[in-house]
């Protein structure tokens with residue numbers, strides 16, 4: 426037997442014995458559902474027992490789930506934190522119980538960064554900057570923007586707002602004229618966009634929508650159409666995630682651009698847990714990358730993401 430085979434035979438029972446608790450935010454968007462799917466299926470492929478908890482967008486439910494994982498003495502906890510603050514106490518409890526915590530997708534603000542091992546996530550500020558740069562180029566730095574924000578207090582909403590503002594602040598003729606949270610949901614995006622359209626002369630004064638995720642952009646597209654305007658033409662739209670539905674909307678000429686947020690976090694998350702438990706030192710932030718996509722590649726992207 427080769428050395429690799431011998432090693433995998435020796436290590437396989439160790440991996441199989443792992444029990445990991447996963448506190449997920451909820452199922453607010455297509456992206457979130459894909460992320461859940463990735464973590465569940467990689468756990469299954471690797472023979473890891475996954476204890477899954479859906480917090481229905483509530484931090485208090487995530488705190489309860491973490492306490493229950495601690496009581497069950499899991500080997501590690503994966504946390505996708507709904508908001509940035511308010512985690513110190515429960516993460517201290519996990520640390521005291523010697524249970525390592527791995528953040529996926531969103532970040533936390535804690536006094537002691539040793540309360541978690543690492544964060545596996547993209548750079549939300551960069552995503553916001555990329556969106557701002559694309560819009561500045563597309564409009565030659567001349568645009569009145571409405572912003573659909575994600576969940577209030579989430580790192581995704583805070584940082585995407587910040588990164589976008591970093592860029593448009595460089596252009597005196599670009600400004601955000603309305604900004605409100607649609608909570609990362611399709612219905613939230615639609616409702617907020619309807620109110621923006623009403624207060625902005627039926628949409629005539631709006632040049633573009635910057636949406637913190639694709640689902641809210643899809644809701645906004647519906648609201649724009651119902652107001653008798655053409656999304657992507659009368660009002661430009663840029664959003665973040667790269668879910669199949671946004672590529673479909675792009676193929677249909679209803680939106681202009683999306684920035685991909687990788688949802689396949691199962692592999693890097695379980696790799697990080699395995700490496701940590703094997704005694705390896707991990708960086709504090711394991712960054713995932715995403716590109717900007719435009720209509721020219723929408724069909725190919727849609728097909729590759731929906732192929733079974």
Ligand code: AHR
Nearest residue numbers: 453454456457581609638
């Ligand atoms: O935290 C990432 C964001 O959360 C995704 O962009 C959004 O779709 C999800 O709900």
